[in-house]
Amino acid sequence: MQNSVAISALRLTDDQGRPGPLGFAKPIAASALAAALGLKIHGPDRLILRIGHPANNTGINGSIILEDNQSLDSTIAGAIVITQQGKYDMKLAAIKEKDITAIVYPANYPSQSVSVEIAKYLYWHCGTELLARSIHPSASISELAFISESVVISKDVYVAPFAVVGPNSYLGPGSSLKPRAVIGSRDQMSSQFPVLPTNSFGGVWLADNSAIGAASHVAAGCFGTFTFVGSQTKVDNLVSIGSTASIERECSIVACSILEANVTLKKGVWLGPNVTVKEGVTINKYAYLGSGSWVCNAIPAFTWAAGVPARAFGIVCRCKKKLLVSEHLAHCNRCHETYRINGSQVTPVKSVE
Numbered sequence: 001m002q003n004s005v006a007i008s009a010l011r012l013t014d015d016q017g018r019p020g021p022l023g024f025a026k027p028i029a030a031s032a033l034a035a036a037l038g039l040k041i042h043g044p045d046r047l048i049l050r051i052g053h054p055a056n057n058t059g060i061n062g063s064i065i066l067e068d069n070q071s072l073d074s075t076i077a078g079a080i081v082i083t084q085q086g087k088y089d090m091k092l093a094a095i096k097e098k099d100i101t102a103i104v105y106p107a108n109y110p111s112q113s114v115s116v117e118i119a120k121y122l123y124w125h126c127g128t129e130l131l132a133r134s135i136h137p138s139a140s141i142s143e144l145a146f147i148s149e150s151v152v153i154s155k156d157v158y159v160a161p162f163a164v165v166g167p168n169s170y171l172g173p174g175s176s177l178k179p180r181a182v183i184g185s186r187d188q189m190s191s192q193f194p195v196l197p198t199n200s201f202g203g204v205w206l207a208d209n210s211a212i213g214a215a216s217h218v219a220a221g222c223f224g225t226f227t228f229v230g231s232q233t234k235v236d237n238l239v240s241i242g243s244t245a246s247i248e249r250e251c252s253i254v255a256c257s258i259l260e261a262n263v264t265l266k267k268g269v270w271l272g273p274n275v276t277v278k279e280g281v282t283i284n285k286y287a288y289l290g291s292g293s294w295v296c297n298a299i300p301a302f303t304w305a306a307g308v309p310a311r312a313f314g315i316v317c318r319c320k321k322k323l324l325v326s327e328h329l330a331h332c333n334r335c336h337e338t339y340r341i342n343g344s345q346v347t348p349v350k351s352v353e
């Protein structure tokens with residue numbers, strides 16, 4: 001049993017009042033971590049500033065520890081990679097070329113347990129940064145809401161009665177929480193790192209003018225990252241959003257939908273009621289998912305899909321009107337946008353983005 005108290009430090013915001021990714025309070029050298037866990041280190045010794053998955057943008061401005069679940073070739077230069085013996089041998093050239101530090105564990109070591117051991121060690125020995133508390137005087141916060149200590153609440157935010165704002169939450173200008181909305185909760189559904197305290201050291205980022213509906217909840221990100229809800233995205237009631245999900249701007253998520261961990265919704269996606277998006281799945285921009293869909297695989301942009309499992313039925317305009325396709329072109333008679341169709345690829349002809 002671990003009985004020391006985790007260390008914390010304050011993460012200050014930039015001149016626009018926005019926090020960066022949360023790092024460790026007291027970084028340690030990669031060699032110290034390797035020595036403590038009896039693992040081998042190859043390449044330069046670096047300070048471990050934060051931890052993350054390759055999929056997250058945690059590599060910016062600092063060394064990282066990566067879960068080795070992607071190709072090392074795609075790994076960011078200067079990173080610290082946790083990798084299995086056999087894989088290290090195969091990818092030696094890529095590691096050297098990119099100036100990567102590798103911490104190598106034996107081939108018979110289950111990768112899930114090595115990542116759990118490392119995350120636990122870093123959590124207890126390096127501690128985490130927490131957001132320095134800041135609440136704009138124009139924010140309207142119910143006295144019956146629960147607000148954690150380390151939060152940033154921007155101007156014109158509205159927090160309704162019985163809403164809960166967990167640690168490391170950033171609420172952008174004009175964002176709102178309806179009654180009993182909970183942000184920054186532990187992710188109860190994720191299959192990743194279920195036993196760790198770590199997913200309480202990430203946070204939730206609500207961009208400007210986003211809204212979280214009544215009794216909906218957004219889990220905290222993992223390893224110092226934020227679960228992200230984009231600008232002007234509307235989340236309806238009784239929706240559940242998993243850890244490290246990334247939802248871009250102008251999406252609509254209708255009631256009772258469930259987004260599992262690491263889901264990505266690109267700009268303007270519309271999810272009908274009671275849609276389930278499985279862990280790690282990406283839905284591309286302006287896709288339209290019919291009610292009750294069960295989304296197990298990536299959905300292309302401008303696709304109208306539905307069903308269990310969801311499959312494509314047609315093309316949808318960014319204004320949400322379903323389109324008829326003739327000779328590789330589709331025209332919307334509501335908003336007059338025209339699209340070029342090439343297999344499953346749909347591109348607006350004007351392409352204002």
Ligand SMILES: [Zn+2]
Nearest residue numbers: 317319332335
């Ligand atoms: Zn249209």
